[in-house]
Amino acid sequence: MSKIIAGIDFEAPPDVVARQLIGVTLLVDGVGGRIVETEAYDRDEPASHCYGGETPRNFSMFGPAGRSYVYRSHGLHWCLNFVCRENGHGAGVLLRALEPVMGLDLMRERRGMQDERLLCAGPGRLAQALAVSRAHNNLPLDVAPFVLLAPDPGVEIDVSTGPRIGISKAVELPWRFGLAGSRFLSKPFR
DNA sequence: TGTATGATCGCCT
DNA sequence: GGCGATCATACAG
Numbered sequence: 655m656s657k658i659i660a661g662i663d664f665e666a667p668p669d670v671v672a673r674q675l676i677g678v679t680l681l682v683d684g685v686g687g688r689i690v691e692t693e694a695y696d697r698d699e700p701a702s703h704c705y706g707g708e709t710p711r712n713f714s715m716f717g718p719a720g721r722s723y724v725y726r727s728h729g730l731h732w733c734l735n736f737v738c739r740e741n742g743h744g745a746g747v748l749l750r751a752l753e754p755v756m757g758l759d760l761m762r763e764r765r766g767m768q769d770e771r772l773l774c775a776g777p778g779r780l781a782q783a784l785a786v787s788r789a790h791n792n793l794p795l796d797v798a799p800f801v802l803l804a805p806d807p808g809v810e811i812d813v814s815t816g817p818r819i820g821i822s823k824a825v826e827l828p829w830r831f832g833l834a835g836s837r838f839l840s841k842p843f844r
Numbered sequence: 845t846g847t848a849t850g851a852t853c854g855c856c857t
Numbered sequence: 858g859g860c861g862a863t864c865a866t867a868c869a870g
Binding site: 693695701702703725727728729730731733735746748750776777778779818819820821822 | 860861862863864
Binding site: 706728730 | 851852853854855856
């Protein structure tokens with residue numbers, strides 16, 4: 655079994671998918687850019703929303719791979735994830751930052767700021783710039799409004815890894831991935 | 845350059 | 858009732 659989108663098999667462990675997503679272009683209704691930062695969340699580690707089983711919030715992580723999982727964080731921000739691994743397994747990849755490429759003016763308007771570097775540097779900011787909300791939960795990633803484009807095959811992509819950000823459990827897992835040296839990261843790697 | 849704080853939803857204890 | 862895969866603002870140094 656496999657679910658291939660933009661050259662990536664989403665029926666694979668989340669750390670594998672998270673690494674492969676660096677450099678992929680993500681568009682929502684034609685607005686978006688190049689993915690420069692991701693984090694993996696698996697079902698067997700306590701930092702993950704799917705740890706401890708299915709709830710009304712996280713049900714889409716227990717469905718088919720290659721779909722979206724959108725949840726509300728701290729009551730105000732939306733965060734966008736890609737579901738991976740086999741059906742019913744429960745795992746996901748959090749999108750943490752994009753390099754803005756398409757629809758810059760719309761993103762600036764939605765974010766209420768001009769600085770290109772801060773338009774999508776962080777999961778909440780990214781979702782706001784792309785106008786992602788509950789309506790985008792549990793949607794297939796190979797169907798509109800989502801578009802995923804594989805990076806140019808010739809281009810070398812240098813991926814940095816490190817500990818995940820903003821969590822208190824399983825902090826030691828090096829499951830944050832980023833495009834080395836990008837100025838659009840939510841935080842630099844070191 | 846760093847640390848504190850408020851906003852305030854959905855789930856879990 | 859408390860806390861979190863966050864962010865913007867307000868201060869202190």
